[in-house]
Amino acid sequence: NAGVTQTPKFQVLKTGQSMTLQCAQDMNHEYMSWYRQDPGMGLRLIHYSVGAGITDQGEVPNGYNVSRSTTEDFPLRLLSAAPSQTSVYFCASSYGTSGSSYEQYFGPGTRLTVT
Amino acid sequence: ILNVEQSPQSLHVQEGDSTNFTCSFPSSNFYALHWYRWETAKSPEALFVMTLNGDEKKKGRISATLNTKEGYSYLYIKGSQPEDSATYLCAVRMDSSYKLIFGSGTRLLVRP
Numbered sequence: 515n516a517g518v519t520q521t522p523k524f525q526v527l528k529t530g531q532s533m534t535l536q537c538a539q540d541m542n543h544e545y546m547s548w549y550r551q552d553p554g555m556g557l558r559l560i561h562y563s564v565g566a567g568i569t570d571q572g573e574v575p576n577g578y579n580v581s582r583s584t585t586e587d588f589p590l591r592l593l594s595a596a597p598s599q600t601s602v603y604f605c606a607s608s609y610g611t612s613g614s615s616y617e618q619y620f621g622p623g624t625r626l627t628v629t
Numbered sequence: 630i631l632n633v634e635q636s637p638q639s640l641h642v643q644e645g646d647s648t649n650f651t652c653s654f655p656s657s658n659f660y661a662l663h664w665y666r667w668e669t670a671k672s673p674e675a676l677f678v679m680t681l682n683g684d685e686k687k688k689g690r691i692s693a694t695l696n697t698k699e700g701y702s703y704l705y706i707k708g709s710q711p712e713d714s715a716t717y718l719c720a721v722r723m724d725s726s727y728k729l730i731f732g733s734g735t736r737l738l739v740r741p
Contacts, residue, residue, distance in 0.1 A: 518672075545727065556633065556718065556731030557673075564727060572728060604672065611727055616661065618729070620672035 515540050518621035520605050526627045527595040535590040535624050537605030545608045545616070546588040547572070548580065550601040551623075557604065563588055564611060595628045602626070631655060633721050635732035642709050643740050649705040650735040652719030656700035660725055664693055664704055665718040667734070673718055676704075709739040 521536045539546065547562035549572075559572030563582040577599060579591040588607075592599060602625050606618040634653045642648050652662065661680045665673040677686040682697040690707045706713055716736045720729040 547727075549731075554733060556733045557720075557729075558731070559728055562727055570727070573730075612725075616722070617663070617675040617678050618665075618673075619675070622672055 517541065518605055518607055518619050520603075520621035520624050522624060523622065524625050526629065527592070528629055529595060529597060531595050533592055533595065535592075535603055535605075535626070537588045537590065537621060538586050539588075539605075539607040539619070540586065541607065541609070541619070542585060543607035543609050543619070544585075545611050546582065547606050547618070548578070548588070548590045549604045549606065550574065550599075551604060552601050560590065560603075592626075595626075597628045600626060600628045631721070631723055631730045633719060633730050633732040635717075635719050635735050637735060638733070639736040639738070641738045641740065644709060644711060646709050646739075647705065647707045648709055648737065649703050650717060650737075652702045652704070652721075652732055654700050654702075654719075654721040654730075655723075656698060658723045659697045659700070659721070661722040662695055662702050663720040663722070663729060664702070665720065667716045667718055669715070676717075704735075706737070709737070711739045711741050713737060714739045 518539045548560040549557040561580040563569045605621040664676040667673040679695040684695040692705045695702045716734040718734045720731045
């Protein structure tokens, strides 16, 4: 299994540009989520999905869209990039949503810089 | 707003020392607590998921306890080794919400 994969690893955007961060998992996990990690702060949840066709907002959803058309893929779209979105983005997945089945597997991260 | 606090922010110990750090959270509506280990340039890796008051979990030299009535969890490392150097993250889930709220982590450096 490749686990959770993310592309690209690094990206530089200009303010106002849009792009999609890709996330895929091959573990048939039900739950997928996107976090951002900023210096001095914990991981903050952007959006999550409990299954194909179902998504919901996390703590910091503004400026981001998601969709979950398949179990495997959970792309994160930046609609109009802003410098405040400079961050490291992690995708995570888990088998289920209760007890230890909610143990999250993280991807390698995407480092995004918006100038 | 749910606040998950971890202390200390960072910790330097000598190889062989035992150490522990704390995760504090609101005790009402608690559902589950997760500990993750995050090495530099890698992804966070799950250590433990704990749900019941009094839970104790162990993995090798690392163990954790949970007190849901007073809202804290301790992570212990016995006989620290340089390879234990990492940031240890605590995350809490309240009610049966899917949202994991992370603390900012404790950064551990073990000197040989």
